[in-house]
Amino acid sequence: MRVFSGGSTLFLLGNELRLFWRSWGGKKGSNLRRLIVLGVVLSILGFGLGSLFAIALNHIPKDPTPEMTLALDGGLVLLLTLMMASTVSSAALTFYERGDLDLLLSSPTPAYRVLTVRCASMAIMASAFWAILATPVIGPAVVMGHPKWLLIYVDLMGLALIATALGVMIATALFRVIGPRATKTLSQVMAAIIGAALFLTSQMRWMLTHEQQAAIWKSALDIARSGWFAETQVLSLPARAVLCEPVPSVVLFAFGLLLFLLTTRGLGARFAQDASAAAGVGAGGKRIARGKIRGFEGGAYSAMVRKEMRLLIRDPALISQVLLRVLYIIPIAYFVLRGGSVQNVAWAGSQVVAMLGPDAWVARSGAVLVFLTTQLAGTLAWITVSAEDAPELLASAPASENILRRAKLTSAMTPVFIILGAPLTGIVVLHPWAGVATTIGCGIAALSACLIALWYEKPAKRKDLRRRRSSSLIGALAETFISFCWAATTWLAIMKLPWAVIPALIAVIALIAIRKPTRSFVDTLELA
Amino acid sequence: MTPDGQQDALKLRGLTKTYGGKVAVDKLDLDVRAGELYALLGPNGAGKTTSLRMVAGLLKPDGGSIEVFGIDALKDPPSAKQITAWVPDEPLLYDKLTPVEYLDFVAGLWGVDGKTGRKRAEELLRWLDLWDQRQQRCEGFSRGMKQKTSLAGALIHEPKLLILDEPLTGLDAAAAREVKDLLQERARSGATVILTTHILEVAERIADRIGIIARGKLLAEGTLDELRASAGQGESTLEDVFLQLTADPAQ
Numbered sequence: 135m136r137v138f139s140g141g142s143t144l145f146l147l148g149n150e151l152r153l154f155w156r157s158w159g160g161k162k163g164s165n166l167r168r169l170i171v172l173g174v175v176l177s178i179l180g181f182g183l184g185s186l187f188a189i190a191l192n193h194i195p196k197d198p199t200p201e202m203t204l205a206l207d208g209g210l211v212l213l214l215t216l217m218m219a220s221t222v223s224s225a226a227l228t229f230y231e232r233g234d235l236d237l238l239l240s241s242p243t244p245a246y247r248v249l250t251v252r253c254a255s256m257a258i259m260a261s262a263f264w265a266i267l268a269t270p271v272i273g274p275a276v277v278m279g280h281p282k283w284l285l286i287y288v289d290l291m292g293l294a295l296i297a298t299a300l301g302v303m304i305a306t307a308l309f310r311v312i313g314p315r316a317t318k319t320l321s322q323v324m325a326a327i328i329g330a331a332l333f334l335t336s337q338m339r340w341m342l343t344h345e346q347q348a349a350i351w352k353s354a355l356d357i358a359r360s361g362w363f364a365e366t367q368v369l370s371l372p373a374r375a376v377l378c379e380p381v382p383s384v385v386l387f388a389f390g391l392l393l394f395l396l397t398t399r400g401l402g403a404r405f406a407q408d409a410s411a412a413a414g415v416g417a418g419g420k421r422i423a424r425g426k427i428r429g430f431e432g433g434a435y436s437a438m439v440r441k442e443m444r445l446l447i448r449d450p451a452l453i454s455q456v457l458l459r460v461l462y463i464i465p466i467a468y469f470v471l472r473g474g475s476v477q478n479v480a481w482a483g484s485q486v487v488a489m490l491g492p493d494a495w496v497a498r499s500g501a502v503l504v505f506l507t508t509q510l511a512g513t514l515a516w517i518t519v520s521a522e523d524a525p526e527l528l529a530s531a532p533a534s535e536n537i538l539r540r541a542k543l544t545s546a547m548t549p550v551f552i553i554l555g556a557p558l559t560g561i562v563v564l565h566p567w568a569g570v571a572t573t574i575g576c577g578i579a580a581l582s583a584c585l586i587a588l589w590y591e592k593p594a595k596r597k598d599l600r601r602r603r604s605s606s607l608i609g610a611l612a613e614t615f616i617s618f619c620w621a622a623t624t625w626l627a628i629m630k631l632p633w634a635v636i637p638a639l640i641a642v643i644a645l646i647a648i649r650k651p652t653r654s655f656v657d658t659l660e661l662a
Numbered sequence: 663m664t665p666d667g668q669q670d671a672l673k674l675r676g677l678t679k680t681y682g683g684k685v686a687v688d689k690l691d692l693d694v695r696a697g698e699l700y701a702l703l704g705p706n707g708a709g710k711t712t713s714l715r716m717v718a719g720l721l722k723p724d725g726g727s728i729e730v731f732g733i734d735a736l737k738d739p740p741s742a743k744q745i746t747a748w749v750p751d752e753p754l755l756y757d758k759l760t761p762v763e764y765l766d767f768v769a770g771l772w773g774v775d776g777k778t779g780r781k782r783a784e785e786l787l788r789w790l791d792l793w794d795q796r797q798q799r800c801e802g803f804s805r806g807m808k809q810k811t812s813l814a815g816a817l818i819h820e821p822k823l824l825i826l827d828e829p830l831t832g833l834d835a836a837a838a839r840e841v842k843d844l845l846q847e848r849a850r851s852g853a854t855v856i857l858t859t860h861i862l863e864v865a866e867r868i869a870d871r872i873g874i875i876a877r878g879k880l881l882a883e884g885t886l887d888e889l890r891a892s893a894g895q896g897e898s899t900l901e902d903v904f905l906q907l908t909a910d911p912a913q
Contacts, residue, residue, distance in 0.1 A: 530720060
């Protein structure tokens, strides 16, 4: 067929999807099995929810109210923002990471077509996650007499096309203004900030007083009733698309497709230039370290710590993930710094307060800090221990393996306590006992996470950070379980309850049970 | 000590390594003299890299012994490693470090003191034509620049035994010349250099002695003339000798 002939859009798209499919899984056939298992699990989990959704659909008014329109429009904007977090980052990587770009751009295939296909695969990937997530809910609704809800896939694809077009535009603009390397960094950080901002927004009700919440609610109602969201207005179209009305859904998709095609056509030539420019960036070496040459002091331990700290600081992907975890601490720090008292906290019901007492909130903050410490220390320890870029160099060095490992764990734990310094100090100042208990809890939790990382070390690449948990199921489960144990210990200790001993004992026993002899560097090399 | 009074830089006796029942290195005996440039040749899968990785302490042998300048490398790995350097075929650098920072790190691992380390780093980077790029991160380097940085790292502690696995792979002519000159200079200044290569012309031109290995065994070794004599080929090239010696007896 002509459409599938070599160099055609569909030919290229087929190649992209095949590469994605193969990069997703390992052995032949395993992807299909995973997909089936995922489908079955999601269907079981979603069936109840889907049935409820199908029943609820009977009660949705035919014409949405202005308040409903505002809420649905907001939801759509939220989803678009989430998709953009992924597409901006993917677009930047498309420019920066060469892959097969040299091959494609050196072929007679027009640059705009290469860009179109790259972007189409981005859009498919951006929508696939949400489509999979929606299926178990939508499925029962369709079966129970609401076939129009199949249009949700059209909506999702339309949104993904818009998100991709905007992502490519932003990445191209950034590329021109700040260069390819900075674009890559900034896009990764942006993705993290968007995720964190959405998390913080979801936590607003925890941080606001009743009065503040009421004021925001009133403002929202005023906006909804201002007339802009009436059923005759343009702003009602997105909400109607979410409700799967055929015409608005098709309009949304058509708008997305148009924006997508205009963007890829318009930026095709620019894309080829930028991709070529990015190829030359490496040799140009724009990043020049400032200051005089330092180092060569202090032996293997300090050399290793310096190296690890430099690599951690210079890894934008890691920074963005750490940033996410740091931002999660903000609501907790907010409680602590406003006095640690629950009386002002709007969401806390008076009965809960009476039952648990004021210290409960400080205790909860301490426990959450301990939990976050484990996650952060586990992530950083994985980076320093498992994701060593030059394992052969270390294995061939005469330095003691214990010293090098200690240096790696020091490097992993140092940023954790730098990050947690402010909230921990805050708790110590306001509630000395809680502060001491939390600090000890964080220390033990960080150490536990580092030990697990050491025991379950498995050579990997830094770029696989997001999949670090898949490298060892036991290690991942143990880290989560033990972090809960230490968090519970801290919580109970702050409450001055003797029961604190129980989760602490469980954590210690679990650590002893999963302990494994640390592999030598040579043994680890053989594993790689 | 060798029969002619020279010290052995490397002495392997009965070195054996098996992978899942397949013998990669088969009771290998090898002597390399101090101060010589020794090239280890062999077809793919002959056991060259495996042998040298065991010498560098990157693989545990299943049997045999390894002596580096009289030090038992299996009993006292840190002492053997202190005077050895390993350069893999694929330069494994830290992309986010500059060459200076990388050398700083390697110097720290080998316990080189600050002043000496700085001086050597500058000398090496200037020698290898990397001085102008000393403050650029390695992530943007070409293959040749990475290989040269990796080589500089191997030389920062002035090893007595330098082991290189396919050091010229992927280098352009200029970079290859620089690396060859550097290796010869190191050998002249007293270091022992062992390299594996599949470029026979390189071995023919720069090596003092050549070892030919196949199926995990050392088939022949010596100077080019000695190899020709052992193969019974008077005026033949190293390629002819190599092909004759490594031909599979089953064929």
